[in-house]
Amino acid sequence: MEIVASVSNASKQYKTGDTVITALQPSSCEFRKNELTLIIGPSGSGKTTLLSLLGCVIFPSTGEVTICDQVINGLNQNQLAKVRLQNIGFVFQSFNLLAPLNALENVMQPLLLLGISRKEARQRATEALSKVSMEDRMYNLPKMLSGGQQQRVAIARALVTNPPLMLCDEPTAALDTKSVSVVMEELKTLSTSGKSVAVVTHDLRLKKFADRIIYVNNGMISDHQEEEDMLL
Numbered sequence: 001m002e003i004v005a006s007v008s009n010a011s012k013q014y015k016t017g018d019t020v021i022t023a024l025q026p027s028s029c030e031f032r033k034n035e036l037t038l039i040i041g042p043s044g045s046g047k048t049t050l051l052s053l054l055g056c057v058i059f060p061s062t063g064e065v066t067i068c069d070q071v072i073n074g075l076n077q078n079q080l081a082k083v084r085l086q087n088i089g090f091v092f093q094s095f096n097l098l099a100p101l102n103a104l105e106n107v108m109q110p111l112l113l114l115g116i117s118r119k120e121a122r123q124r125a126t127e128a129l130s131k132v133s134m135e136d137r138m139y140n141l142p143k144m145l146s147g148g149q150q151q152r153v154a155i156a157r158a159l160v161t162n163p164p165l166m167l168c169d170e171p172t173a174a175l176d177t178k179s180v181s182v183v184m185e186e187l188k189t190l191s192t193s194g195k196s197v198a199v200v201t202h203d204l205r206l207k208k209f210a211d212r213i214i215y216v217n218n219g220m221i222s223d224h225q226e227e228e229d230m231l232l
Ligand SMILES: Nc1ncnc2c1ncn2[C@@H]1O[C@H](COP(=O)(O)OP(=O)(O)OP(=O)(O)O)[C@@H](O)[C@H]1O
Pocket: 014, 015, 016, 021, 022, 023, 041, 042, 043, 044, 045, 046, 047, 048, 049, 050
């Protein structure tokens, strides 16, 4: 299956003063089209660091990160921003919708940043909102929507540019059980319709939505099921 993103022998160390923290040991893994991959691990294990590498937010200390056949090491900030805007949709735990803008305007934002006309942005944002069954709430401000509905708008915003890779950091952590299922079903549908979706979570109940699971423990990546015992 087509590889959308990969880390190859990538490690990450953070330096603060004299202290060096190894957040990720040299690791390799691949994220493929049509797959929903869960990244599971305890707090502080390195999950967000892995997601930040994939999101071109940080550079690896060693090794390589490749997004859609482009090695991101060595790109400058403008080039990185372009890679992110064109290839990656981000979904966060706290939705990160802009409070003064309604759902439609929030979803239009990435397209406007890409220089697309307001007319086309409006049409594409409406389509993205209907993909997550939120078209009837498109004129609502975020504060008028439930957590689950806000997260569906955030998913529409992430998919409106049609990125091959969706990176989701604890997307269900702030949601009630029913909304967790709705949001995970949406993400699952996106993966089956051609995207690579990576979801960082602590929540082992999300396993049923996963095509693949990557376990992160003490900065080490593994795809062994038995790692889960260490997390429980
Ligand atoms: N910018 C930073 N500067 C220094 N240390 C950092 C930085 N970001 C993360 N770390 C450290 O790297 C390690 C891994 O952190 P990371 O955020 O990747 O873990 P995590 O698995 O996502 O944790 P959580 O589930 O609590 O969000 C931790 O020890 C953390 O304190």
